[in-house]
Amino acid sequence: MTQKGKYYVTSGCSFSNETNTWSVHLKKYIIENELGECYNFGSGGGGIDWTRRSIMQGVLDLLNTGVSNNDIKVIVSWPWRNEWEQPVCLSDEETKSFLENKEYQTKFGMANRVYGSNFDKIGFKKRSTFESEYLFKYLVSYDKETWWTRCGEYRYGGLIKGLCESREDKYYLGLQYMEYFESILSLQMFLETNSIDYTFFAVKNIQRVTTYKTWEECFKWDKSSEFVTSLDCSCKDCHSALNDGWKGQYKRLISPNLLNQKMVYEEYPFIKLIYDQIDWNKWWSYKSDVNDFGGTTECVSEQCDIFAYHHDMDGVLISHPNFHAWKDWFDNYLHLHLKNKGMIT
Ligand SMILES: [Zn+2]
Helix, strand or coil, X not given: CCCCCEEEEEECCHHHCXXXXXXXXXXXXXXXXXXXXXXXXXXXXXXXXXXXXXXXXXXXXXXXXXXXXXXXXXXXEECCCCCCEEEECCCHHHHHHHHCCHXXXXXXXXXXXXXXXXXXXXXXXXXXXXXXXXXXXEEEECCCCCXXXXXCCCCCHHHHHHHHCXXXXXXXXXXXXXXXXXXXXXXXXXXXXXXXXXXXXXXXXXXXXXXXXCCHHHCEXXXXXXXXXXXXXXXXXXXXXXXXXXXXEECCEECCCCCCCCEHHHHCHHHHHHHCCCCHHXXXXXXXXXXXXXXXXXXXXXXCXXXXXXXXXXXXXXXXXXXXXXXXXXXXXXXXXXXXXXXXX
């Protein structure tokens, strides 16, 4: 542990992973400028459960080793999906049996993972396809003591089937939003209780009701942007794009117009109780002609070159931003935001 400097604890889904996202660029900046240390829990496939619990664990670990709450800075990228995580209670023997097989384990930043296919003997049903009974594709842990299995996007699968499958008002979406917002509120309260400085943002606009049809399908090419045909770079992302046959594309996208979409609490009034308690002033968001509370996806697609490498110019245009797009976003948006909030120098 360094004697001075700040401790940055970050988390989220694959949009905060340890490979090429903003969290990598943040860490590089912090280390190069000797501002402190970074603990990134960003985990591909992670949802709201992973995000809030990993941050809690990371913060408490630091407090327990004597770090002052004033020196801890939390940055959260709220993820794509809910993804319910269930703790698996393993005996010491079971834990030992899979921890001994080091080749089945991966560690990205602060996130540990063991793949289920190798450890079905733990007793969780293993399925190759996504179903509600599906309990075990892999185990994740932020401390290598408590292991969690990701159980799918939605906690209330059975309830939905029994109660409201026939409803046409997308009621279940409202339940998902409620769960999502309650997670945000729970982490906000944890951070406030411990007097920890923090900022939140999300991968997309989470205040407006969106569906696959009104969001994923609505990103378009910005045909006024330059059409590039070469990548003059040897980084891992560019290298594999060229290997995969990348031929060229427009530099920018236009994100979906969300200004006419209903606010989530208008569509689902039961959310208002939770929504109103969230301190939205602590958030970074993206504003444009078509968006009022955009997330990183909308911002990167419109403001950073080559969001992702496209081999097919049709279909859904968004996926994971590449290394360079994330770098631009960190330099031009997150860095400034953290400065304005006094969280970085
Ligand atoms: Zn590159």
